[in-house]
Amino acid sequence: MPKTAPLRPRHAHHPADPMASLGGLLRQWLPRQRWFAGKDRPVADLGLLSMTELFPGCLHLLVHAGHGTVPAPGGTPPAGDCYQLLLGVRRQPSPRLGRALIGRADEGPLAGLTVYDALQDPRMARLLLERLRAPGTAGPLRFEADPSRPVPATALAPRLLDAEQSNSSLVYGDELILKVFRRVQPGVNPDLEVPGALARQGCGRVPAPVAWFRTTYPFEATLGVLQPFLPGATDGWTLALDALAAGDDFTAQAHALGRATADVHVALASAFPAGTPGENGRTAAAMTERLTAAAHAVPALKPYVPRLRGAFAALTTCDVGPAAQRIHGDLHLGQVLRAGRDWFVIDFEGEPSRPLSERRSAHSPVRDIAGMLRSFDYAARQRRPWRPEWARRCREAYCAGYAVRAGWDPRKKHGLLRAYETDRAVYEVLYEARHRPDWLPVPMAAIERLAVRGD
Ligand SMILES: Nc1ncnc2c1ncn2[C@@H]1O[C@H](COP(=O)(O)OP(=O)(O)O)[C@@H](O)[C@H]1O
């Protein structure tokens, strides 16, 4: 019978408090995880939000990692982030745990037990798939499935993806992929909501969810989504880097990608209600606010702030552009998969650091286009010497492909594109500072270019 720990005081050191066992281990382990979004700040406090025994020897946890910065207004929600952890707990340490090992608890109720990342344990991964095959509950956790898309009943060998990811994904026998969200926010995750809605529209460019799990405590939130795995697919980032390494042209691929992006935008526009008409003044204000916050967190941005603000201010003199609608929200080369002759679009979660309400609202489709244009620049900067011509040709081809399907040409919206690219580069600076500080020079180079030359 699954057990759920009630919410305990966040700093409790009561002997029965599991954080007395896990706190020290997780404080060390969390910042080393690729998906942990607080690498630029020490974890000031770590609290247990919920704990459920999912299977014998497997604990499901939601923990709050605070950075001791902004006090929470009204007490809820607390400042910081909520993370989902699946922890294996066993009596005997095993050398086979390897990189999955988190450590041995020295005190508290789990004293003497070995704790590890359960997603790296094939037995636990299989049990998780079994749980998703059979809808039902475990404490506050709800396992649900789309009855029209049954999960295949065959035994499928699991493997944890070793990708540069914001979450963790398990692939089952090249048939299914389960994304376990790491940073959890209250509400429905768009990566469940959007592909489901697009599938109902008959949009074939997006793998549709077959099962998912969510929690009802301490708030409603989506925790994981199971989708068909596209076998033999290669992501756009890998294809672009291969093309660059071989000195190959990528414009045919970029053109097809532009067409695929427009197809998805058209499907999104009919799957969701239209947004309120775009108002460039408000957009410019929001972008400026994000820039100010980013420059506060990453001081290297500060010298560029006045000129970047100019790019946003110029929005007020631009034409209003395409209507706001639901968009992808974090479109880049890593979010598109080429399988056979087709491009598929994945990961509709949006930019993980933005509030869920913002990610689920309507935005200009130019934002997605700018994301992909920035991605060509990221790819071109992976090799020395930098290949600006390669990126420029990809941009042209991508926009031309987009125009074919969407009926309007992004290249004719120069002011809008510049503002959205700048906003995206600012986001990337913050993202890299928090997740991959070694990559910071990539978006910083774009900041310099956009601030100085504006192209
Ligand atoms: N349906 C799928 N078929 C094949 N590979 C997939 C599929 N969905 C995701 N992937 C692979 O998993 C990687 C990470 O998925 P993604 O949804 O982008 O996770 P995250 O949000 O953690 O970055 C992708 O780059 C891709 O290689």
Ligand SMILES: O=P(O)(O)O[C@H]1O[C@H](CO)[C@@H](O[C@H]2O[C@H](CO)[C@@H](O)[C@H](O)[C@H]2O)[C@H](O)[C@H]1O
């Ligand atoms: O994890 P997600 O795919 O949801 O997106 C986050 O991580 C991305 C990196 O993995 C990051 O993308 C940035 O780096 C990419 C190369 O690794 C590049 O193609 C993108 O253009 C660049 O923005 C993304 O910003 C972040 O949200």
